[in-house]
Amino acid sequence: MLSISPVPSFSLTSVKSLRFSFFPKVSKFITATSQTPNSTPETITRVNNSGLKLNETVEVTKGKLRLDSWISSRVHGVSRARVQSSIRQGLVSVNGQVIDKVSHNVKAGDEVYCMISKLQPLRAEAEDIPLDIVYEDQHVLVVNKPPHMVVHPAPGNPSGTLVNGILHHCSLPCVAAYSDEEEETFSDDEEMSSVRPGIVHRLDKGTSGLLVVAKDEYSHAHLAEQFKLHTIERVYISLTCGVPSPSQGRIDVPIGRDSNNRIRMAAIPGSLSRGRARHAASRYKVIETLAGGGSALVEWRLETGRTHQIRAHAKYMGVPLLGDEVYGGTKSMALSLLQKRVSRSDQEEIINLVSRMDRPCLHAIVLGFEHPCTGETIKFSCPPPPDLAEIVGLLRRSGRQKVE
Structure with a gap:
């Protein structure tokens, strides 16, 4: 039985402002728009904190408290990844004994000594790659990532990534990669050898849209904390194969690695207590039904940030994203739903568009966060790229019904 809870209607102001009524067919990349801060961030000098020392006693706490989490809460402006590296x-001892396990639990009265490690040189090369920069100041960079671009270098994708392009555009903090069961932004089994300078969160290779990058370590730590506390506003839109029912709701189903396919995640009800998956919650709302119910334009708001969360939850609901071959939104499934619902004059075009769609129809359309240095809340939005805009336009011609 599907675990979907109805939710009260929530505001679509930010999305409606993007004029969903019409996505023009275009042949070039669409320039993103943004709502910029009212004031320019003040100049703040940051040091690299190498050699910074901490010598404190742990105060009374409830429940388990990880060593890396406690140190991160006591050292201002240093990323948790760098604490873990230390x-x-x-470079860390508890009650005089050196501890090299990041998940070591500390308790009240423990004496903790820590010296922050030196920054390690980056292992990613700068490359002259065109970037669609939505906003930039001394501390943060907001980019509209095109589909098919990998965010950071990793085994199998050593170059041509967003990080390579950003390194050519500006310098980035040497923030080491890390992975643990409490981190919301990256998956558990990503290799430590991957390079993510300045990257706080990521989008899948096939997903387009907004992504924020930190340009200094203080900003990285501040933004990472916002993601951990789920205060970042993230809104996505997608096209689904079929129409979600009910038209809006909240999916609270854990997500873990698919036991039948290691490159795929799966929504696994009841798996949280058995340690097979991690808590994952998504809110969705159908904005429009398209092509007589063959597809839908759906808004998603994430409460957590699990790997492939929207794609796995959409599959769990029985409405995989159009173009998502990994999670069931295959070309054959899409065509079986759409061909009989579009006009004869549009059938050839829909076959061509669906056949050319080589990525999940998913776009990060809104991103909002607190500026790490000014404290001001800033929000950005960008319209979908041409491939998604074109197929939405065609499906609307074949039947469109707005959902209030």
């Missing part, structure tokens, strides 16, 4: 290098 622990692994033997």
